[in-house]
Amino acid sequence: MSSRFSVRAAAVPESLELIHELLEDVWKAEPGIEFLDRIRFETALIEVASNIIEHSRPAGTDPVRFVLAVECEPKRLFAEFTDNARPAGIDLSGAELPDGMSASGRGLALAKVALDQFSYAKEDAGNRWTLLCRRNSAAAAQQ
Amino acid sequence: MIEFNNETLANGVGVIRPVGRLNMVSAPRLGANIDALISDGTVRLVVDLAGTSFIDSSGLGALITGLKKTRQAGGDLRLANPTAQITAVLEMTKLNKVLQPVSSVDGAYS
Numbered sequence: 406m407s408s409r410f411s412v413r414a415a416a417v418p419e420s421l422e423l424i425h426e427l428l429e430d431v432w433k434a435e436p437g438i439e440f441l442d443r444i445r446f447e448t449a450l451i452e453v454a455s456n457i458i459e460h461s462r463p464a465g466t467d468p469v470r471f472v473l474a475v476e477c478e479p480k481r482l483f484a485e486f487t488d489n490a491r492p493a494g495i496d497l498s499g500a501e502l503p504d505g506m507s508a509s510g511r512g513l514a515l516a517k518v519a520l521d522q523f524s525y526a527k528e529d530a531g532n533r534w535t536l537l538c539r540r541n542s543a544a545a546a547q548q
Numbered sequence: 549m550i551e552f553n554n555e556t557l558a559n560g561v562g563v564i565r566p567v568g569r570l571n572m573v574s575a576p577r578l579g580a581n582i583d584a585l586i587s588d589g590t591v592r593l594v595v596d597l598a599g600t601s602f603i604d605s606s607g608l609g610a611l612i613t614g615l616k617k618t619r620q621a622g623g624d625l626r627l628a629n630p631t632a633q634i635t636a637v638l639e640m641t642k643l644n645k646v647l648q649p650v651s652s653v654d655g656a657y658s
Binding site: 418419421425440441444445447448451452455458459502505506507508509511512514515518519 | 569571572573602604605606608609610612613615616632633636637640641642643645646
């Protein structure tokens with residue numbers, strides 16, 4: 406059994422609220438998701454969305470838009486962002502947490518730490534990010 | 549949406565209370581609140597996070613910038629009452645070692 410949710414939005418800061426609202430719907434529909442898993446997943450989704458909003462450039466005359474699809478399964482939470490922006494060619498292997506007193510450069514590194522799998526792919530007509538969070542992380546941490 | 553309910557305590561400590569989410573939209577407003585207090589000579593600050601339901605890397609950046617600015621002015625910036633998401637994010641980024649939150653505003657400078 407899995408449940409699916411999605412939202413299509415302009416790549417503008419106000420769209421972050423739509424993601425929080427989408428996740429509220431997910432948590433209501435799937436009340437068995439652990440709090441820590443929700444925190445990890447929501448934190449990572451907002452960091453990726455913020456990266457798209459802040460750094461994307463239009464590929465042509467159309468403004469940048471993204472589609473977020475979320476899938477909730479018994480053992481994992483999965484999200485995929487696709488956008489129509491100019492392909493960015495991001496290398497996630499370089500996303501490392503900066504020095505503690507650095508005021509910037511944490512976004513993708515934080516998403517990477519929060520997730521179990523995180524990937525980016527440059528596509529012909531945009532960008533694709535996939536995010537996976539295995540569920541029951543609190544129980545796993547105690548083992 | 550976010551609101552800031554700030555006050556200055558009798559001991560001169562400035563308390564900033566962001567109510568809502570700290571993200572790329574609201575983090576600059578946190579920075580502006582910090583800057584305003586420092587400009588007024590209030591350099592010992594506490595950010596009371598009891599009403600802050602969510603923080604992202606932009607919010608963390610505003611806190612680190614505020615920490616540096618208050619220290620340069622001879623003061624400090626401390627965190628109180630972090631909610632569960634903030635505690636988790638501070639741990640994931642290892643900033644709990646830099647920002648060391650405490651469980652009450654009163655305990656921040658005692």
